[in-house]
Every structure is written in C-alpha cells, then in structure tokens.
Amino acid sequence: MRPELESQLSNCRNLPSPPGVALRIIELAQDPEVVMATAADAIGLDAALSARMLRIANSPLYASRRRVENLSQALTVLGLNATLTLALGFSLTRCGTGTHPVAQERVWRRSVIAALACRLLGQHAGLRKAEELMLAGLLQDIGVLALLEVLGDDYAQLVERADDNAALLAAERDLLGCDHAAVGGWLARQWNLPALLREAIMESETPVSDTTFNACVAVSGHVADIWIAGTDEARTEEAHRHAALQAATRLGLDYAAFLALIEDMLAALPEVCTMFDVPPAPPARIQALLDQARELLVVRNLREIQEAARARKEADEHEDRARRLAEEVRRDPLTGAYNRSQLEEVLEKEFDAATRHGWPLSIAFIDLDDFKQVNDRWGHLVGDEVLRNFAKSLMRHVRSSDIVARYGGEEFLVVLPGINEEAAAHVVRRILSEVAGAAMAHVNGQPLHITFSAGLATQGALEQFRHVDDLLRAADEALYGAKREGRNRVSVGVVSP
Known part of the structure; x- marks a missing residue:
C-alpha cells in the first residue's frame, strides 16, 4: 500500500470503527479466562445485537431441538467461541457513516453471501472453525468501506460502475497501486482483530500462504459473485463457471460437490440475509442456472461412464492382445504346442x-x-x-x-x-x-x-x-x-x- 494512502487512512476522522460493544467483544475474544457470563453481559447491553443472537440460535445453522427463548439459552446453544465471533460480525456490520448507501449496500450484500459461502466451504473442507470462517468471509471487503470514507464520491462511483469484483480490483490497483483487500488487512490491524482474520482479509483476493482457511475465504467471494451478478444471464453463468473453477483449484471441490454447495446456499441464504438485514439478490436466475448445471452434470456423468466403459474395453482388448502376443511367443507357430x-x-x-x-x-x-x-x-x-x-x-x-x-x-x-x-x-x-x-x-x-x-x-x-x-x-x-x-x-x- 502506498504511503500516501496509508497516511490518508490514518488521518481520516470518519474511518469505520467498531462500535463500543464490538471493541468489548474483541477484547473478550483475546482473553483466555473469559467466561460465558461476561460475554452475555457485554452482548446484553445491545438490544439489537441480543435479538440477532437469539435469531441465529434458532436458525437452521444451529438447529436446536427446542426453541431458544432468551439470550442465556442462545449463548448456551452457540457456545462461547461462536457467541463472541458471531456477535463481533453482527456488530461490525453497523460500522461506517452510511454516506454512500448504494455502494455500501452492495458491499454488505456481497459480504453476507460470502460469509455463508465461507462457512459451507469450510464444512466441505473439513475445517472446524465455522464461526471464524463466517466472520472472515463477512469482513473480507471491509476495506471498501474504508476507501469510501477516505476517497468519497470518486471511489463510490468507481464501485458502482464496476461490473463485478474483478473489475473493481483492476480499477483499484490502477488508481491506488493496491486493492481493498490490502486496505482491509490494514484496517483489521487497527481494530486489533485476531491474526487469523487479518491474514484472511489480506489474502482474500491474492492468496499467498494458501492455507485451507484463507482459500475458503478467497473462494467464498467468487461464490458470492454468482448472486451479485443479478439477472444478467451471461454474467451469472460466467460467475458460476469461475467460482466452480476456483473451488476445484484451491479446495479440490469437484463439480457435483460445488453444485451441492450452491443448493445449500439457496436454502440457507434467506435466513442469513434476514439476520444481517441485507436483501439477497433474487434467486430465480440462480435456481435456473443450478437446474441447467445439474442437467449438464448428468450428461457429463453419462459421457464419463461411456468413456470409462470404452476405456475399459480398450484396456481389456489391449490386455488380450498382449496376452495373445505373449502366448504366441511361447508357442510353436505351426503346431500350437509350446516351443x-x-x-x-x-x-x-x-x-x-x-x-x-x-x-x-x-x-x-x-x-x-x-x-x-x-x-x-x-x-x-x-x-x-x-x-x-x-x-x-x-x-x-x-x-x-x-x-x-x-x-x-x-x-x-x-x-x-x-x-x-x-x-x-x-x-x-x-x-x-x-x-x-x-x-x-x-x-x-x-x-x-x-x-x-x-x-x-x-x-x-x-x-x-x-x-x-x-x-x-x-x-x-x-x-x-x-x-x-x-x-x-x-x-x-x-x-x-
């Protein structure tokens, strides 16, 4: 990041900062001696946050056998680590001045979709850090909010004009010499977020260490772009193809597993978006794309079965020819007896x-x-x-x-x-x-x-x-x-x- 941009960020009075409850949660998350009662006291000071924690405890993400009625029950269902992590995520979604609502709404919509995608990708990858993954996915674009405050309308127009995240990254790098992931990593340090989150945000667009955690965060953004593409058929299909490629390359997710992931996203996204007060993109086009992709998968599987059968037949024929040739070498050509x-x-x-x-x-x-x-x-x-x-x-x-x-x-x-x-x-x-x-x-x-x-x-x-x-x-x-x-x-x- 260029020194002048870092100076602008450091001197910006309107730079997004965590609310008081978020600062307290960050402090608690880094205290190995913290207990559930202390976390409950901190969260209970914020009525809106308490309501959200209650809602998520009753959501399909944490299916409980009985309905959770109060904050104490909610925190018991979620556990201490999940409570602190999710509460931090809910708190940070309210940071920023709201002076560029169109751009900010786009950022948070992509972030919420990415948060769910990151959680599900982590499940497929076998990671036991569901809440940390969700929070990292949610915060990967936090640098856009910082740049909106520092650069104002010019950057807001750049965000609104960009057709997709790739176009936004290219414009940022051309204008600033860095992208919003680098700015987000810088902001995460200022907020004293844990190193796991800082590194994931920093590498969300250009993974360096390529750990499974960071790969999940990076791929989650590409999955979110499927929804961000909206009703544009060509853009949606291209975003779907690119996300599937990234999932396969970085996480080893085959196409069938990727389609299963998208189905899980369609089922859970309305509930998650409601929790974060973010309207998701209409799912109709994505459902149509998923149906088409499943048809293509059936055709592909049928073709693979046919090709496998043909390959087996060719292998059997080759083995039979080799066996006959070996037998011919052992036999007298006139009589067929051994030589x-x-x-x-x-x-x-x-x-x-x-x-x-x-x-x-x-x-x-x-x-x-x-x-x-x-x-x-x-x-x-x-x-x-x-x-x-x-x-x-x-x-x-x-x-x-x-x-x-x-x-x-x-x-x-x-x-x-x-x-x-x-x-x-x-x-x-x-x-x-x-x-x-x-x-x-x-x-x-x-x-x-x-x-x-x-x-x-x-x-x-x-x-x-x-x-x-x-x-x-x-x-x-x-x-x-x-x-x-x-x-x-x-x-x-x-x-x-």
Whole structure:
C-alpha cells in the first residue's frame, strides 16, 4: 500500500470503527479466562445485537431441538467461541457513516453471501472453525468501506460502475497501486482483530500462504459473485463457471460437490440475509442456472461412464492382445504346442519342484515314425498338416496341467507332473493307440495314419536324477531304444549309474 494512502487512512476522522460493544467483544475474544457470563453481559447491553443472537440460535445453522427463548439459552446453544465471533460480525456490520448507501449496500450484500459461502466451504473442507470462517468471509471487503470514507464520491462511483469484483480490483490497483483487500488487512490491524482474520482479509483476493482457511475465504467471494451478478444471464453463468473453477483449484471441490454447495446456499441464504438485514439478490436466475448445471452434470456423468466403459474395453482388448502376443511367443507357430524355449523354462521349474517336494515327474520324448517318408512321398504341406493334427490330438489326450511342446522337427516332449512311471506309461500307450487309429491327414481322399515311438523317464521315489538334463537324456535314450526295437512302442529309461 502506498504511503500516501496509508497516511490518508490514518488521518481520516470518519474511518469505520467498531462500535463500543464490538471493541468489548474483541477484547473478550483475546482473553483466555473469559467466561460465558461476561460475554452475555457485554452482548446484553445491545438490544439489537441480543435479538440477532437469539435469531441465529434458532436458525437452521444451529438447529436446536427446542426453541431458544432468551439470550442465556442462545449463548448456551452457540457456545462461547461462536457467541463472541458471531456477535463481533453482527456488530461490525453497523460500522461506517452510511454516506454512500448504494455502494455500501452492495458491499454488505456481497459480504453476507460470502460469509455463508465461507462457512459451507469450510464444512466441505473439513475445517472446524465455522464461526471464524463466517466472520472472515463477512469482513473480507471491509476495506471498501474504508476507501469510501477516505476517497468519497470518486471511489463510490468507481464501485458502482464496476461490473463485478474483478473489475473493481483492476480499477483499484490502477488508481491506488493496491486493492481493498490490502486496505482491509490494514484496517483489521487497527481494530486489533485476531491474526487469523487479518491474514484472511489480506489474502482474500491474492492468496499467498494458501492455507485451507484463507482459500475458503478467497473462494467464498467468487461464490458470492454468482448472486451479485443479478439477472444478467451471461454474467451469472460466467460467475458460476469461475467460482466452480476456483473451488476445484484451491479446495479440490469437484463439480457435483460445488453444485451441492450452491443448493445449500439457496436454502440457507434467506435466513442469513434476514439476520444481517441485507436483501439477497433474487434467486430465480440462480435456481435456473443450478437446474441447467445439474442437467449438464448428468450428461457429463453419462459421457464419463461411456468413456470409462470404452476405456475399459480398450484396456481389456489391449490386455488380450498382449496376452495373445505373449502366448504366441511361447508357442510353436505351426503346431500350437509350446516351443522349446518355453519348454526348457517350465521343465526346469517342474523338476526343481518335484525334487524339492519328493513327488513324481514323468516326461515322454515322442518321435513320429517314418515321418521323412511322408514328406518325401506327399510333400511338406501334407507333412505340416500331419504335425498340426498330431499336436492337437496329443494336447487333447493329456490333462490341462500337462505340457506338450514341439522339441524340433517331428519330435515332441510331454511333461506329466505328479505322474509316476507306471501311470505315465499307461497314458502314453493309450495316446499311441488313439493316434494310430485316427487319420492325421487325407491324401487323394484316403486317410493317412501314423504311429510314434516314445521314450519315458521319471523323477520319482525310486529313481532320482541329479539334473533335469539327466532326466531328458534318459528319456531320449529310451526313445532310441523304442526305435531299435521296431518303433510304434513306448520304452522306459532308467537312471544312469
């Protein structure tokens, strides 16, 4: 604030000053030893103030189970802190000379609306300082009253010409190099108001510390501007949009919560304005705006639900594609069986688990008999068809927990966790019987049958292999044994000495 303006304020004889009862309340509020009886005595000296305290105790803000009939009951309902804070607010609304009634009425109307908004914003933010918030909201524009007294008609015309609070602030800063919030903070110091209130008034237009308390005060002014905009539809909608943005930015209030706040304002404002003898702006336009905003919120929520559903669907599709791609990497592209790389990873895990827990693990090396003749006689396309159909048949005849992998060429490996040697041999022989009886391809309308040879090895209670490679080697040697013995059979391998 410029020194010359501060000098004008200091030397102004008509500067707003608290009435005697307000000065006494300020004094009591700063006394940690004050008792309710002392507060009641001070308030009781002012009949109008007593009536207002009685009215607020019976208001929806302090819903009591029974009607409050006297000042003593009212103060008991409100409590000491609320009593002093609210009484101070009521007292200070009567300060000033009243020489510029149009401008002053505008200031107090905005202040009263902001007081209620500040209280409700504090509730949404979880602050337990309802009365302090209400008083801070009420006093945030007190600097305008001081400037009206110091600068007179010129400033009064500036207030009356300003379309909104933002325009008033811009004009003040251009003319004075500061705004009414800075002047209000200065005035609060002169009145010896508590630091919490002084800082909130000072930062009501340009928050610096951005505490939740100060943010509530700052946002409350923007909420009040919705009512101050009057019947101008464009200005009301812009004030509504700006207040919602400020509430979201400074207090994290989402749009649904903001609309709920406006509804609470509409319900409580008539009573609060009556308490402070201030006529509120007609609510019709605001109610219409609220109805429209709720319709837009429904549309927005529906759109968000649709977008969320679409996003979930896309995420599911992406996850499914990723899963398929990962599965494709693990599978042999021709047969659909696991590839050798995946086989080695799974087999090593199964071998370690079987060795550690002592349960059996059987594997079967399978090699298609005379497969080279199929390729030489009928071609590789027929050979590929045989491999595909054989792999499908193999996977169809084992459990879902078993593993079928293409080891290379026409060789396959079947991993049978938890199956001992005897049971594994029975399974593989049954598969051999099923495969031999089914056509793996058709050539010139004739079925093409094949057989296979299998070598079986088991990690079990009687036979313990030191390493998974030893288990594979035993199954491989058993396979060659089956080949030597004439093919189309299952041979069992043993642990090498």
